[in-house]
Amino acid sequence: METPSNINCACCATQFAETDVYCNSCGFPLKGTEDEQRDFITNRTFKEIDLADFHKNIKSATNSLYWVAGLFALGAIIGGFMLQDESEIVAHLIIYVILIAIFLALAVWGKQKPLPALISGLSLYVFIQIANAILEPASILSGIIVKIIIIAMLIKGIKAALEADKIKKEFNIK
């Protein structure tokens, strides 16, 4: 049995017991010197800033999945006009609709589960590029800068998702 005091931790505002030397939620040295307490808060603040950056990277990576869906929609329309045969157009559109739907679904899923959604998105995107390159080797060069930016953003997002989980666990940040 422990009697919680009415005092909250100066760092994370969790209530602690009078006998506690450290906060059991964030590790703040409750009975430490002023210097120790200040160093602790500074260090944790830095990590919180890192975490905010990682969340920003994750967000732009999941948003880039919407951009990919948009680019594919554009590709579907332009490509559709270049085809003559009506049944070919239907086949072309169905394939694009499937791909766009997958990217949109991944972007939505990414809000809750960024890591698996971004890994799926990156794999699908790379596979599409490789499949296109097999069918038409020159296609790999068209819009190469956009392709590199998208791949880089997705990789950055995946790395950020891994790091963010680590910081959250290490400092018990919810």
Added chain:
Amino acid sequence: METVSEQYKTCQHCESQIALTSSFCSVCGKSQNAADLEHLSQRKQHLKYIGFFLAVELLMCILSYAVDSSITSILFFDGIFAVSAVLFFILLGSDGIKLLKWPNFSILKLLSTIVVAVIFSYGVNQVVPWLNVNIFKADETSYSLQYAGYPYSNYLMIFSIALMPAIFEELAYRGYLMEKFLKIMGKKEAVYLSSFLFFLMHFSIASIFWMIPFAIVLAEIRMRENTLWYGIILHFFFNFTTCILDIYEFQGKFWLPFL
């Protein structure tokens, strides 16, 4: 003041009694999440292994598309796929060996697996050729015609289409890939992701409707039964049924090997 009754655990460092929910010891200040943190730090490494695995699989796919589709090269690439699947599987060590055991063997489950595989395959084979020809404007493909003209062509086809993929794709995807994903994320996500990548590796958008559900079933069975064997058998009978239907359609005969 109200007293709160709490459950306690022992600090991993100073062995003091601390509240069960503590992330840090209230006496020595050390983190109680060391094991979780260690697990999280290894995720990047596992992800790199997955990347390497996918790169190897992709490279083999590209090479097998690039060369001619003669029987020699088909069998050559079957062999390469098999060797790489076994090598990756060996890298799993004891985690892999565990999957090769067959706990709770049940003849009933085995028979239902076979029946489900045959029915599912029959259904897919009714719908997919129609979709390919009418919606995706692809040519109707026959597996058995690829093997025609070679001695024991139907046996070769069963070997290359039913037996080899059933064993080695299961070792690679439900074995190596899933085990690695399980070290990075939750079960549901691992099942989904391994199935999605299995679908991607087949380079066929049209097959999304059946291949993802098929792979999810294989992955779910592997999760529940903790063995690869049901998956191997399901995969084999699924592909085997495809072969038999293909022979029936393109060679006009009902053929069963060894009968």
